[in-house]
Amino acid sequence: MITDIVLRDLTVRYGPTVAVDGLSLDLAPGKIYGLLGRNGSGKTSLLSVLASYRRPSSGTVTVGGVNPFENRQVMRQTCFVRDTLDVADSDRVGAVLSFAADLRPTFDREYAARLLDTFGLPAGQRVTTLSRGQRSILGAVLGLAARASLTLLDEVSLGMDAAARTTFYRELLADYLAYPRTVVLSTHLIEEAAELFEQVIIIDRGRLVLHEEADVLRGRGVTVTGPAAAVERFVAGRTVLSEQSLGGVRAATLYGRLDDADAARADADGLTVGPVGIQELFVHLTGAQR
Amino acid sequence: MLDDRSPIYLQIANGIKDDVLSGTLKEDEQIMSTNQYAAFYQINPATAAKGFAQLVDEGVLYKKRGIGMFVSPDARARLRRQRRERFFADVVDPMVAEARMIGVDVQEILDYLGRKR
Amino acid sequence: MTVVARSLFRIYRPIIVWFWCTVAVVAAVGTAVLAQVAEVKLSLWIIIAGHGLKWWLLVIGVMLVATHFKLYLANGVTRRDFLLGAGVFGAITAVGYAAMVPIGHGVEWLVWTAFGGPPESYPAFSAAGAVREFGHLLPAALGWLVSGALITAGFYRFRWWAGLLLLVPAALPLAVTDALLGIFGPEDTPSARVLPYAAGLTVSLLLTAAGTAAFYLQMRDVAVARTAG
Known part of the structure; x- marks a missing residue:
């Protein structure tokens, strides 16, 4: 499933707060996008709509021409990793991965195990005992091993130390080269991730500031x-x-x-x-x- | 090697040109694929592809369908000609301008270069 | 069975086994101790299992919304598929739990018989009695399950004060089913019963069905809450 994503006049409101404000955007398939914005700029709300985690207050989103909300084919092929990490805290790391493998047809359990090794995260450790950085690593492993055609990673590298981040960027790029898919990566660590981006999307206060090829933006x-x-x-x-x-x-x-x-x-x-x-x-x- | 302040595809193209000029890359030699290049330099493959496309446009590389990219037979000679044309404008003129600013006269430069020969 | 229901059973299998083992041990030990000091006039199994299963299903209802909903959505499952799977899981669990009470009662009666017969006032086991127990416990189990899910859905979807307001109607399947059917059957508490069994069962099932519909309407397009952990 390699498909275009089209957003038109997308608005997300929480009561009186406008998180995404009439945003229109076209995303061609199979690219790595960098989604950049300051805290509270609406990045997570935008990703939540793309992932069908919530309905837009107004406006439309289509993935491959269809509304992704509650669409079984689209949602199965979408993976959204939030910085808060949606996993069962009482589970061990290995169980979290097995649970994902049970539900996601595209999930590669062996690759996930290899990633745990690479990052040095023990499969037997309970989620509650993970450090901030280890939680981030678990999020990255879930996001990569899902091999979803639409992979949305929201600040996954934020808690990682420099070594883990380097590993994450390398694994992301290697797996993307082997299994091309659409990746939207939101991050505050722009400098170190920028070379992975094919295109950059900058939003501010819920509006689109810029959508441009990363290399055109350089210079x-x-x-x-x-x-x-x-x-x-x-x-x-x-x-x-x-x-x-x-x-x-x-x-x-x-x-x-x-x-x-x-x-x-x-x-x-x-x-x-x-x-x-x-x-x-x-x-x-x-x-x-x- | 790569920095974030100028287009990476240009940096890639210039790097490959330097390799051709220095003889690191031989004529008709196959160069790394876009994906190998992307993985090696940790950059987006589309960016690497753009750098290669630029070199194909300039005649430095040629494509063999289904096999990969190769250094053009006349690439080195062509690049040398281009760089020689720009050598005085790009390298010598700024040097002379700098020399004037700090009071080094042209004869001093000639003497220095004479000793280098 | 759906993928979601199968996965839920995989998660709950050890907890279900643990629940019934605990009930069995407590009932056996309790009965043995009781028999030393007095004549055993009741089945501890029916009392512990009958009450325990209602609370257990209430907690399941809460957990399905508060914990599992998010985890399944995060793994590419649609709300519809999750709710359907959770419904299948809940219904099968309720049926199984309700059936375990008369089954255990039968086992308890067999054990009594092996040890020279139960005391006279012990509730004798019969096929008709087993059906009656099951007939009272199943609607109770369903009512408690749906109330647990519906109460939590109110808090999940709306602000806390709205969830608090909705708590009262959401508790109706649980409360009314308990009042109308109880767990011990008509002969044990005849005076407390306001309606004959058939009428009580109908009202109870209708309320539970209404609760299920309300639950579905609240959850079918709800935003996946952003909570840590």
């Missing part, structure tokens, strides 16, 4: 530094994300690629042009207005 932002007057002249008519001054020197972060003529002009004006990474760009796109 989409530039910083221009130099004498204040020259910087001001140069940035006129461009999208300025942020500005900083120190004495007579000004640094401006611009959104948009510079062509060769722009670069030559900046050079002639004595300006220094530098690149901006995806994480910096994200901070500028979602941080300034609050």
Whole structure:
């Protein structure tokens, strides 16, 4: 089941709070998406609708042209791992995996056991005794071994230490290469996960800020530094994300690629042009207005 | 090797070009597949594929259907020609500009280069 | 049986075995001790198992919503399939539990016979009596199960104060079934009975069916709650 996901005017409300606000989005199948947004930006609500964990307050979502809500074929092929982890706390790790294997036709129990080994998580340990990082690992194992055509991972790497995160990224990429599927990964650790993304979706306060190929986004932002007057002249008519001054020197972060003529002009004006990474760009796109 | 501040497909393309120029990759030699490349450098395979596509467009690589990508027979010569054309603009001119700024005159540079020969 | 029902039985098999072993041990030891000091006028098995099973099914009803619902949804099961599977599991469990009481009663009676016959006032075992016990316990088991599930569904779907308000109607299948049918059958508590058995059974089953429908309506499109653990 490799299918397109289409969201139209999606709104999720909790009483008076609007978590997702008229969001429209098209997701082509078989890609790894990075879903980026600050805390409370509506990421989890959006994923909950994609996973049929809740109905949208208004708007539509279709997966392969059909409404996924209570659709047996679609829901069976969807795996949503929340940071709160939906497992039986009294169970042992091995039992949690066996339970998933019983219910999910696509679940690879042997692969799950290999992943436990790789991460160093004992199958005999009870869920209640797991540390924050170990819970995150269990979530990652469940999400990977489910091999669901639509895999939604919400902040799964958050509690892991640096070594576990590196293992997680490597396993995610390796299994994705072997079993291509649609993966939506929401994370705050943008810098270290960014190279896995084919496309990046940035949402802020429930609205779509940007949906772009990750590699197009890299180098989409530039910083221009130099004498204040020259910087001001140069940035006129461009999208300025942020500005900083120190004495007579000004640094401006611009959104948009510079062509060769722009670069030559900046050079002639004595300006220094530098690149901006995806994480910096994200901070500028979602941080300034609050 | 890769950084997050410029498009990765360009970094990949440039890395492969450097390997061809230095002779690490021989002409008509098969290069890693997109998936091998993605796994090795821990990047999205679509990004790696885009880098390869760029090199095919530029004639550095050629595709054999169902087998993989290979270094074009004339890739090295072609890349050398391109880099030589840009050498003075990309490497020498900035050096001369820097030298002027710090008061190193051209004769000093020539003397230095003479000793390097 | 559905995938969900089979999986629920796998989870509950050890707990079910543990429940009945405990009841059997307590009833046997209790009866043996009692027989030393006085004439045994009752079946401890019927009392312990009969009361125990109602509470056990109430807890199952609560657990199905509070714990299992989320776990099955998280593994790609639709609400409809979960509710259907949980219904099959609950119904089979209720039937099995209700049947265990007369079966155990029969075993107890056989043991008494082997030890020289039960005391005169001990409730004698008969086929008709067994059917009557089953006929009273099954609707009670179903009522308690549905009430447990429905009460929890109110808290799961709505805010706590709405759940509290809904608790009263949600407890009706349990309360009314208990009042109308009890567990010991018509001969044991004739004065407490306001309706003949057939009428009591009808009212009880109708209330339980209504409770089941209300439960389904509350759960069929409910959001999967975001709770830790």
